[in-house]
Amino acid sequence: MNNSDKEGLGYPTQKPERLVERIIASSSPNDGLVFDCFMGSGTTQAVAMKLGRRFIGADINLGAIQTTTKRLLSVAKELADQDDKYTGFEVYNVNNYDFFRNPLEAKELIIDALEIQKNDAGNVYDGELDGRMVRIMPVNRIATKADLPELIANLPIKTFERRKAESPSDPVEKITLVCMGHEPDLKASLEQELAEYKLDIAIVDILRDKAELQLKREAEADVSIVNGKLVIHSFYPMNLMQKLSLRKEYVEDWRQLAESVMIDWNFDGVVMAPAVTDIPGKNELVGGVYEVPSDAGTIKVKITDLLSESLEMEVR
Numbered sequence: 309m310n311n312s313d314k315e316g317l318g319y320p321t322q323k324p325e326r327l328v329e330r331i332i333a334s335s336s337p338n339d340g341l342v343f344d345c346f347m348g349s350g351t352t353q354a355v356a357m358k359l360g361r362r363f364i365g366a367d368i369n370l371g372a373i374q375t376t377t378k379r380l381l382s383v384a385k386e387l388a389d390q391d392d393k394y395t396g397f398e399v400y401n402v403n404n405y406d407f408f409r410n411p412l413e414a415k416e417l418i419i420d421a422l423e424i425q426k427n428d429a430g431n432v433y434d435g436e437l438d439g440r441m442v443r444i445m446p447v448n449r450i451a452t453k454a455d456l457p458e459l460i461a462n463l464p465i466k467t468f469e470r471r472k473a474e475s476p477s478d479p480v481e482k483i484t485l486v487c488m489g490h491e492p493d494l495k496a497s498l499e500q501e502l503a504e505y506k507l508d509i510a511i512v513d514i515l516r517d518k519a520e521l522q523l524k525r526e527a528e529a530d531v532s533i534v535n536g537k538l539v540i541h542s543f544y545p546m547n548l549m550q551k552l553s554l555r556k557e558y559v560e561d562w563r564q565l566a567e568s569v570m571i572d573w574n575f576d577g578v579v580m581a582p583a584v585t586d587i588p589g590k591n592e593l594v595g596g597v598y599e600v601p602s603d604a605g606t607i608k609v610k611i612t613d614l615l616s617e618s619l620e621m622e623v624r
């Protein structure tokens with residue numbers, strides 16, 4: 309697209325909607341599902357919405373997600389009176405990949421989530437849990453037998469020797485290995501390698517046992533109605549704050565951590581239909597104070613942070 313074209317959103321490879329329209333119309337059925345997994349500024353999704361197609365998009369770049377979200381909200385607004393169009397959409401952050409990107413931080417979150425008593429001594433164990441020594445294996449891949457030599461080299465063999473001499477029939481140590489997926493014979497291999505010491509090995513596999521674990525830190529917000537206005541007093545997206553090493557007391561203005569605020573004044577309990585979509589432009593912040601309409605019922609507020617993680621809450 310020509311730089312000066314009024315459709316242009318500043319994306320160097322943006323295509324004109326009319327071109328994408330021809331491609332979608334000629335290659336998909338009327339109610340088809342269109343997928344562009346490198347969506348950029350979201351031309352494909354915008355055109356699919358206008359043509360009555362359902363759509364999926366993905367992008368690795370947060371800026372592309374923001375540009376597309378904004379664009380689709382405005383297309384949805386234009387199409388508001390056409391009920392044969394799919395104008396609703398959701399934005400997801402998938403795979404927890406943010407979480408696994410920083411192994412040190414992931415380790416900290418695991419220690420918190422499993423309530424492991426942290427060991428700061430910096431030896432082979434990361435902490436203690438229910439009388440067992442805990443070792444957290446690499447967090448961004450499955451644990452394999454290839455990880456064992458390094459583990460074994462760091463185990464306190466001298467202590468094992470002493471305990472064995474003192475009490476030959478007891479295990480010299482109870483060890484829990486925490487991992488993100490593991491080879492099935494990991495435990496048996498480790499026990500076998502150190503068979504002379506009778507180790508008591510347990511494995512906690514986060515991927516397998518994940519359902520019960522809250523790895524992500526929940527965001528918090530203080531929202532209330534003051535003199536007919538909905539006021540967001542504070543917003544603490546804990547994941548984001550942890551990434552920024554930012555403690556609550558140092559958040560000067562919560563709005564600097566917020567990417568958008570959406571409000572549905574009459575939430576039906578199922579689908580959020582926001583009447584307020586406060587998505588600020590570059591160098592601007594969300595408002596944070598919103599006039600409550602007189603016909604408001606159950607109010608649903610969704611505050612999204614700079615990592616695209618959202619906090620949703622109802623205000624009565």
Ligand SMILES: C[S@@+](CC[C@H](N)C(=O)[O-])C[C@H]1O[C@@H](n2cnc3c(N)ncnc32)[C@H](O)[C@@H]1O
Nearest residue numbers: 321322323345346347348351366367368369372
């Ligand atoms: C050329 S632009 C897309 C243009 C768009 N499809 C269109 O037709 O106007 C390419 C996009 O792919 C995204 N991208 C690159 N690698 C990716 C990956 N592995 N997964 C998802 N998106 C990716 C980039 O962030 C960029 O926004």
